[in-house]
Amino acid sequence: MARAAIVPAAGLGSRMGADKALLPLxxxxxxxxxxxxxxAAGCRDVLVVRRNGAAALPSGLAATVVGVPPGGAMADSLRAAQTNLASDVTAVLVFPVDHALVEADTALALLACLGPETEVALPLYRDRPGHPIALTRAQFAGIGAPNAVLREVVRAAGSRVRAVPTANPWVHADLDHPEDLRAAQCALAGAPWSTVAQMFRHRSHRAYRPEPIPAEQLERLVDAARHASTSSFIQAYSVVAVTDAAQRAACARLCADQPHIHSAPVFAAVCADLHKLAAACGQHGTSLQAQSFELFLQATVDAALLGQNLQLAAEAEGLGACMIGAARNHPIELAALLGLPPHAYVVFGMTLGRPADDPVPRGRMPLAGVLHWERYDTARTAEVLALADAGMRAWSRRTNAERGGYQGRPVSEQKGWSERMATLWGARSDYAQSRRTLVEELRRLGFGLE
Ligand SMILES: Cc1cc2nc3c(=O)[nH]c(=O)nc-3n(C[C@H](O)[C@H](O)[C@H](O)COP(=O)(O)O)c2cc1C
Structure with a gap:
């Protein structure tokens, strides 16, 4: 009853920009x-599949290295390992190096349930299967057929496949991008999906599955989100959660008719809200200084902090979100549609739901352009912009190649970040013009801005 693990680690790690097997964790x-x-999960033999010519693995690794020609697929790695399995092996654990944060308890649970009735076991986290996968040797033999892939081998096992629930989210997470590595490193420094790890995993999602978000989940998320810091404890925010399809469609029409507002089960309008402050002042025989620009700013910052917390909380619970600044296209009409009281406006909306897309992460400009020590360093600006341009072009290439474009359209692979920003906010842009009435509209909504 010997168990063997096969660890495919033959990829180039080109997205990561580094050999995944050697990533520091x-x-x-x-x-x-x-x-x-x-x-630790009881595998006597561990076969690590490496492409020929790859960097040496750390010395003393308790594993056998199986070499494969460069450029093969995962199934080729598995076939190469298969021919090296010892004859007494009865169970095989396929454990891609991407899933380095999966713990032994998950692997043990998978191997433990193999038997006459269960010939394939895979981990289930939040109703989605992941890796590693345990198979009886007889089932694993299927990979030997020409052009076989592991997914089909699993599918063919039919009723002899068992999904084993796990609390370990890393069964889903590949170490594909530098952000994945940073998230993994953060998680190892704290609990899995520590808050900081979650931040590195952020992407805006713009397509959603239709199932609703339960009211109690939305309440929990907004409740958590509103624990953000708030200027002088004014708590100058509110959220209007729109779930009704017709009301959402009406919101969408006021927000450039963005399709994700239609498809998301929730459109949350994140409002700067001085109404409660005004009422508090009224109760105490005074009136709110609603003309104050400082107060407008405090309410706007408060709302933005709540909004960011809400997105992060949603992501932590496996939801996807996208902020909707287009909520400021028609602020008066949107306020009326949502029945906002005076002294309130929608700073931005947020679509929320179970994601149905897998956008290429955008990354960010180099940290050197954002974090300065002791004094702001403008000497780095040109280099930062050049690197931001290169990052944007790389994202565009990947988005075109792997996702067929962005929101259904090809993205220019020539334009860098700086050119895009110059187009958006340069003197000849009419983007700012489209919001030129905003100040007047905010005044009409009860913000003085003086
Ligand atoms: C205040 C705010 C308003 C935004 N408005 C929109 C919007 O109206 N529509 C949209 O699709 N994305 C919107 N976004 C999402 C940004 O486009 C996105 O955050 C940015 O491109 C970076 O991508 P990422 O979030 O996937 O990392 C908004 C983001 C913020 C912070």
């Missing part, structure tokens, strides 16, 4: 973590 490389996990 809390004092160990990714491959050392995976091999240790496989051993």
């Amino acid at each position: 809390a004092g160990k490389t990714a491959i050392e973590r995976v091999v240790a996990t496989c051993r």
Whole structure:
């Protein structure tokens, strides 16, 4: 009853820009973590599949390296490993190096349920299967057929496949992008999906599955979100959650008719709201200084902090979100549609739901353009812009190649970040013009801005 683990680690790691097996994870490389996990899960043999010519693995690794020609697929790696399995192996754990943060308890649980009735076991996190996958040797033999892929081998096992619930979200997470690595490193420094890890995993989602968000979940998320810091404890925000399809469509029409507002089960209008302050002043025989620009700013910042917290909380619970600044296209009409009282406006909306898209992460400009020590350093600006341009072009290339474009359209692979910003906010842009009435509209909504 010998168990073997096969660890595919033959990829180039081109998206990551580094050999995944050698990524540093809390004092160990990714491959050392995976091999240790496989051993802890009772695997006597660990076969690591590497492309010929790849960098050497750390010395003393308790594993056998199986070489494959460069450029093959995962199934080719598995076939190469298959021919190297010892004859007494009865169970195989396929453990891609991407899943280096999966713990031994998950692997053990998968291997433990293999038997006459269960020939394939895969981990289930939040109703979605992930990796690693345990198979009886007989089932794994299916990978030997010409052109076989693991997914089909699993599918063919039909009723002999068992999904094993796990609390470990890393069964879903690939180490594909530098943000994934940073998220993994943060998680190892704290709990899985620590808040900081979650931040690195952020992407705006613009397509959603139709199922509604339960009211109690939305309440929990907004409740958590409103624990953001708030200027002088004024709590100058409110959220209008729009779930009714007709009301959402009406909101969408006022927000450039963005399709994700129609498809998301929730459109949350995140409002700067001085109404309660005004009422508090009224109760105490005075009136609100609603003309104050400072107060407008405080309410707007308060709302933005709540909004960001809401997005982060939603992402932490597996939802996707996208902020909708187009909510300021027609602020008076949107306020009327949502029945906002005086002294309130929608700073931005937010679509929320279970994501149905998988956008290429945008990354961000180099940190050197954002974090300065002691004094702002303008000497770095040109280099930062050049790197931001390169990052934007790389994102465009990937988005075109892997997603067929952005929201159904090809993205220019020539334009860098700086050119895009110059188009958006340069003197010849009419984008700012489209919001030129905003100040007057905010005044009419009860913000003095003086
Ligand atoms: C205040 C605010 C308003 C935004 N408005 C919109 C919007 O109206 N429509 C949209 O699709 N995305 C909108 N976004 C999302 C940004 O386009 C997105 O955050 C940015 O391109 C970076 O991509 P990422 O969030 O996937 O990293 C908005 C973001 C913010 C912060």
